[in-house]
Amino acid sequence: MNDLVIEAESLVKRYGAFPAVDGISFTVRENECFGVLGPNGAGKSTTIKMVACSSPVSAGSLRVAGLDVRTHAREVKRRLGLVPQEDNLDEDLPVRKNLEVYARYYGLSARVAGPRIDEVLELFQLTEKAGAKIDDLSGGMKRRLVIARALVHEPSILVLDEPTTGLDPQARHLVWQKLRLLKTRGVTMLLTTHYMDEAAHLCDRLVIMHRGKVLCEGNPHALIAEHAGERVLELRLSPEELVSLLSEVRNIPGVAVEEVEDIVYVFGAGPTAERIALAVGNPSRAFLRPGNLEDVFLRLTGRGLLD
């Protein structure tokens, strides 16, 4: 076996005639954190479901740990730790018992599972909640417990479907910290998110998906440099002001302009962007900021105002 933990090749998932995932290819290597980004409905969760063997592949090939998901579902699932979008903890059982019962599904004996459960509870700061009811946990604690649960059987890859959706900023940062810690311990991760900052924080490489297809693939910083540029100018101006400004940037080589609702984004305008921001003199109307993954998405899906 090589160091490719997941290999997807022209992967397709159709619901009736609708292609939720429309021929995507990507690979996840050992010890890396690989992100699948995109808005709701892009096909991220469907991709995860195919990887986790809970949604049959319509076409193409998908191998996890060298195994075909179509023919080796049980073996694939044994090697995966899945953190689903919803907290589906077993509400009929207290915290520690949740992990014990889950370990048993993997065929782990109580003797083997016991120390590992202690370890993950400690790692996710849940040791003192071991006897608590699931109902009594906060949203952030439930999330951490779901991640802990996915690690008890020591999977070769951790698959996380929107791990921080619905968490408050503090709880989200704690989850991020734990995921970074897992990364330093060599855990391979595949994660989906629609938070671009989450992906930039955690992922070594990522794909951005849109309407079932992959828009681009690469290292987040490289993608930002390539598609958004170092700095982006955000404008909230009246239509008249815009017209004159756009004529000013129009002829700069490589410049691009996108409009989303009432905001206009100017990419690659270099020193001109800086001059405009200074001239307007009001950051809430003209704001120069570093490029991010959201800009990459916008550039790749936008219509382009100048053409």
Add this chain to the structure above:
Amino acid sequence: MTAFATTPDISIGAYRVWQRNRDVLLQLWKSEFVAQLVEPVFVILALGLGLGQFVKLGSGQEYVAFLGPGLLAMFPMFACVFECAWGSYVKLEMQGTYRAVIATPVSVDDVITGEILWGTTRSLINATYILIVATALTPWLHMVESPLAILVVPVAVIPGLLFSAISICFASVARAMSQFSYFFNLIVNPMFWFGGAFFPFDELPRWAQIAGWFIPLTHAVNLYRGFINGHLHASMFADLAFLLVATAFFYWLALYGMRKRLIA
């Protein structure tokens, strides 16, 4: 795996699912279990002794003794329905338990088989308890007339599997908790009232007897009546055959329905 696959994909995982349910019961036994023990006793007192004073059966049997086999079939059926209709739907849609379990090496077929085995276990506990109560009351109420009554316990496995599977079938197509009132009022309740537990079929018109034959509970009651009264009859093979065929069919349908629901 497609929903239509005919061979069930079963492993030790089915037992793990059963173990999970056992662990939950052991946590909740005080609230779940003890309360259920008093109901059959109330029914024996109210219907058997209370109503029974006014009922004269053609066979000359006391009404409370006639009622015994019915109770042995009915209460275990309710245990299956409770576990595998409501319980299953909660785990399917409200708590997400099934989706969490099938993310592990446990398959959908394992989950459903484990659930059905668990419903069966609950119904066996229930049947055994009622048999003990009926036997204990026998010096006064003459409910158990033959040592063959002990056969009720192993044979009760079959209706246990059947009613659990029927319940899972309904859970697999239910779209809301409120729809269970259809299941209860249109399927479970008619079985309860017309399944031969409360009145003998042989004095009813022919059409009613034929209709009653298609109610699964009737066949469980017939078998138990034979064992408890010690009157074995060749027609009991037909009862057994009906239950076995229905169990196989509804087990297959339960697997099919849940695969469709959980794997998309």
